[in-house]
Amino acid sequence: xxxxxxxxxxxxxxxxxxxxxxxxxxxxxxxxxxxxxxxxxxxxxxxxxxxxxxxxxxxxxxxxxxxxxxxxxxxxxxxxxxxxxxxxxxxxxxxxxxxxxxxxxxxxxxxxxxxxxxxxxxxxxxxxxxxxxxxxxxxxxxxxxxxxxxxxxxxxxxxxxxxxxxxxxxxxxxxxxxxxxxxxxxxxxxx
Amino acid sequence: xxxxxxxxxxxxxxxxxxxxxxxxxxxxxxxxxxxxxxxxxxxxxxxxxxxxxxxxxxxxxxxxxxxxxxxxxxxxxxxxxxxxxxxxxxxxxxxxxxxxxxxxxxxxxxxxxxxxxxxxxxxxxxxxxxxxxxxxxxxxxxxxxxxxxxxxxxxxxxxxxxxxxxxxxxxxxxxxxxxxxxxxxxxxxxxxxxxxxxxxxxxxxxxxxxxxxxxxxx
Numbered sequence: 001x002x003x004x005x006x007x008x009x010x011x012x013x014x015x016x017x018x019x020x021x022x023x024x025x026x027x028x029x030x031x032x033x034x035x036x037x038x039x040x041x042x043x044x045x046x047x048x049x050x051x052x053x054x055x056x057x058x059x060x061x062x063x064x065x066x067x068x069x070x071x072x073x074x075x076x077x078x079x080x081x082x083x084x085x086x087x088x089x090x091x092x093x094x095x096x097x098x099x100x101x102x103x104x105x106x107x108x109x110x111x112x113x114x115x116x117x118x119x120x121x122x123x124x125x126x127x128x129x130x131x132x133x134x135x136x137x138x139x140x141x142x143x144x145x146x147x148x149x150x151x152x153x154x155x156x157x158x159x160x161x162x163x164x165x166x167x168x169x170x171x172x173x174x175x176x177x178x179x180x181x182x183x184x185x186x187x188x189x190x191x
Numbered sequence: 192x193x194x195x196x197x198x199x200x201x202x203x204x205x206x207x208x209x210x211x212x213x214x215x216x217x218x219x220x221x222x223x224x225x226x227x228x229x230x231x232x233x234x235x236x237x238x239x240x241x242x243x244x245x246x247x248x249x250x251x252x253x254x255x256x257x258x259x260x261x262x263x264x265x266x267x268x269x270x271x272x273x274x275x276x277x278x279x280x281x282x283x284x285x286x287x288x289x290x291x292x293x294x295x296x297x298x299x300x301x302x303x304x305x306x307x308x309x310x311x312x313x314x315x316x317x318x319x320x321x322x323x324x325x326x327x328x329x330x331x332x333x334x335x336x337x338x339x340x341x342x343x344x345x346x347x348x349x350x351x352x353x354x355x356x357x358x359x360x361x362x363x364x365x366x367x368x369x370x371x372x373x374x375x376x377x378x379x380x381x382x383x384x385x386x387x388x389x390x391x392x393x394x395x396x397x398x399x400x401x402x403x404x405x406x407x408x409x
Contacts (some may be wrong), residue, residue: 053271054275055274055408058409072275075271076268077266078267079267082267083208088203092204
């Protein structure tokens with residue numbers, strides 16, 4: 001793998017129950033680059049992200065990651081404990097004392113919700129809490145599966161700005177979205 | 192993520208779910224209180240039947256305590272995040288079981304020794320019983336966690352059915368330990384035997400369970 005790449009995929013293929021989702025899929029991503037994975041429902045976008053994360057093994061091909069690469073991932077599940085408060089959910093990742101916590105809580109309109117049980121938040125607010133945890137984690141590579149679903153326009157813009165800032169800072173981004181984002185990215189389609 | 196943070200997280204999650212830790216303890220108390228009420232007060236067999244009832248109720252309560260132990264983290268995506276963060280999954284399983292033992296197994300062992308005092312009116316047998324119960328609760332927790340991991344997405348009944356035969360040798364040893372406590376012979380030998388079983392599975396099973404969970408995630 002070329003040393004400037006954060007992640008490189010070679011001839012990835014995935015087959016489930018004899019159905020081929022994608023074959024010979026290759027790409028590479030350098031620091032500061034974004035990759036937008038497009039495709040219709042059921043084309044394998046989420047599976048591809050899970051393969052890149054290392055959760056699901058591919059049927060064929062290989063994913064090479066830069067040594068010591070720190071990834072953060074947000075999929076369809078928010079990984080939030082619905083019986084705990086927002087504060088407790090943040091502290092589960094050891095992020096309670098993060099220097100940017102207060103400002104991000106205020107930006108995401110969550111300052112008043114810190115002691116609210118997550119189950120009592122709306123879907124969009126839960127998504128914001130999940131994104132907040134992504135924002136606070138200093139990752140080299142951010143993998144997001146439909147991150148804009150359920151967000152209001154302010155939060156949508158805020159997420160775009162945050163991701164662009166992270167790209168300028170040298171992080172990589174791989175995401176799927178049916179909603180236009182405005183983030184300058186390489187595009188690949190699984191259709 | 193360091194061990195202390197993981198332990199703190201598991202403690203916080205379990206304490207906030209009152210039903211998960213208080214439920215098994217209350218059921219245990221209920222069984223132990225209800226048992227003498229179903230036997231005639233004049234019966235001399237009350238103390239004889241106490242140990243089998245104690246061990247079987249501990250087995251059942253530990254089975255209840257582990258019901259869906261990994262399911263929540265599997266369903267809400269926590270396990271996926273954990274896998275990506277490159278933390279050791281077997282270490283997490285170990286700490287999760289340990290925290291369940293600390294909050295459920297230890298109180299039940301204490302209560303078991305206390306109920307023994309009530310049933311047999313013998314402090315020395317309660318003192319001898321307590322370490323055996325501490326070990327037995329940990330072994331049962333590990334075994335039922337193994338069953339739960341096997342049937343993670345298929346409901347806990349299947350896993351329990353698979354695991355139950357594994358608990359039978361432990362029940363047999365506990366039965367022998369019961370005799371050893373009553374007659375005060377070979378007590379330490381049996382205690383060392385179940386401690387030996389625990390010392391093997393305490394590290395081996397979290398590794399096996401983590402592998403099974405990883406397979407489910409794939």
